[in-house]
Amino acid sequence: MSSKKTDREKTVIVIVGGGIGGLALLNALSASINPEKHTVVLVDARPAHMHLISSLRLIVSDADDLLKQAVHPYGDHTFRDKFAGNGSFVHGSVTSVKFGDGGKGGQLILDSGEVVDYDLLVLATGSSWPRPLGFPTESKSAIENHIMARRAEFAEAKDILLVGGGSVGIELAGELKDIFPSKPITIIQRERLLLNNTYPDKYRIAIQKQIEARGVTVLTNDAIPASDASDVSASQVPKDGFVTEQGKKLKPDLVVPTWGNRPNTSYLPTDLLSSTGHVKILPTFQLPAHSNVFAFGDIIEWKEQKGAAKAAFFHTPKVAKNIMAYLNLAESVTTSSVDLMASNKSAKYSGSMEMIMITNGKARGLAYFDILWGIILGRWFVTLLKAKTLMIGRIPSQTGYTPN
Structure with missing residues (x-):
């Protein structure tokens, strides 16, 4: 070596x-x-x-x-x-x-x-x-090929099932509806509401109503078999579709894993x-x-x-x-052991407030901040801070790289 x-x-x-x-x-x-x-x-x-x-x-x-x-x-x-x-x-x-x-x-x-x-x-x-965000590692061209392949899958699909109702599933559904407003899109979520119980029900219900208002079907307290929800390509989706644990029949031609990281x-x-x-x-x-x-x-x-x-x-x-x-x-110090925990020079972490800002396409979304009684801010706030540009303008200041 x-x-x-x-x-x-x-x-x-x-x-x-x-x-x-x-x-x-x-x-x-x-x-x-x-x-x-x-x-x-x-x-x-x-x-x-x-x-x-x-x-x-x-x-x-x-x-x-x-x-x-x-x-x-x-x-x-x-x-x-x-x-x-x-x-x-x-x-x-x-x-x-x-x-x-x-x-x-x-x-x-x-x-x-x-x-x-x-x-x-x-x-x-x-x-x-999982696969949609599982970008390759070998080269920039491989990353670009992955992106183009995902775009082609979404464009060709006639009915899309997103498996997982966390922030990835919700935000992906919103992006898809921006580009393909009439395409059937379903989110299936094993929990009783979207997201998880870190967030209050009022926020989880509000984000579900907002995504459903765009024509997205949301199935909660339900799932498809783990083997069917695996990381498959569009060509591997069963011809007869799926029967969910609650007995619903689904016939997507593209299944996208959107469960957690x-x-x-x-x-x-x-x-x-x-x-x-x-x-x-x-x-x-x-x-x-x-x-x-x-x-x-x-x-x-x-x-x-x-x-x-x-x-x-x-x-x-x-x-x-x-x-x-x-x-x-x-x-x-004369030894190799440095005890930062005992040092008054150190900064100790005790956690931070919970917050989340979920986009729903370019012009919608909801944010939650766990302060005071728990604050929910609507589409104007999320659009201004995140949804419209996705903070893309800040990247050069972080990376030092300016695209040509």
């Missing part, structure tokens, strides 16, 4: 995952890091940053030329401020981690066999999604994970057994709903502060 060469005169910070959280952390650190002492390596399974907020609209049609705007290749432009000329990108999937003892550095093993050394490691590998943590040993595959962390976002390893975003075991806003706005500032505290303390 070859080893990724880094400047071993400097502390090597490796961030695994270039999603919204990973890039937010990279940019936060780039303003305060000492480039004479520290360097950074960004590792991602894909060669380009995927703007997942716009991905459902992206896979439905070529509206707004999102293919050009939502896929940003990594490169020198990714590293700015004090990381400019002091950072590098590695394209590859992590297959395992060799942890150092007592807070010492370790190594990442990539699927190519390449080895990346680290002194401080940050895990921000996010979620794995899973933490992307298969590269870690099971003793570091919860029963759901999430990474066990301290309130400082450190792994309990490895003080020089941090984890945040969708992959952590914490009693809260996962989402990009939490990773970027609630996790990242604390992770960045704790990394700087760790680096400063590591220079002042």
Whole structure:
């Protein structure tokens, strides 16, 4: 195996995952890091940053030329401020981690066999999604081919069944209705209402009424057999359709899995994970057994709903502060063990309010904020903040890349 060469005169910070959280952390650190002492390596399974907020609209049609705007290749432009000329990108999937003892550095093993050394490691590998959002990793052209294939499936389908009534299923239904207003679309949801019981019934009922008003059929407290809901292509849908657990007959010609995400943590040993595959962390976002390893975003075991806003706005500032505290303390202690939990320099996470903003195409949606008595904001608010543009204009400031 070859080893990724880094400047071993400097502390090597490796961030695994270039999603919204990973890039937010990279940019936060780039303003305060000492480039004479520290360097950074960004590792991602894909060669380009995927703007997942716009991905459902992206896979439905070529509206707004999102293919050009939502896929940003990594490169020198990714590293700015004090990381400019002091950072590098590695394209590859992590297959395992060799942890150092007592807070010492370790190594990442990539699927190519390449080895990346680290002194401080940050895990921000996010979620794995079913087929519509399961973008390839090998190349930008493979990502583009996947997008074009999904668009073709949706355009050719005459009756679409979405299996899963969470935010992905709802938002995909809204995007489909924008482009194909007369096409039959059904969401089937195992729970009694859309979404889950983190959110109050009044919000769940309101979002269901809004999506049904567009002609989407919603079946709750119902399901199709797991084997039928598997990740199948349009050509594999049974000719005679399905009979649901409640006895309803459905005859879609395209079945789309839209159930929830899973933490992307298969590269870690099971003793570091919860029963759901999430990474066990301290309130400082450190792994309990490895003080020089941090984890945040969708992959952590914490009693809260996962989402990009939490990773970027609630996790990242604390992770960045704790990394700087760790680096400063590591220079002042005589042992390799740095106890951030006992340090008054650390920022401890106690959770954040629950919030969700669900779009229903370009001009509809509902938001919920768990403050006061629980606030629901309607289509004007969601359209202004998210639905109309899907925040696409903010991506260059995160990635450093400007599409031609």
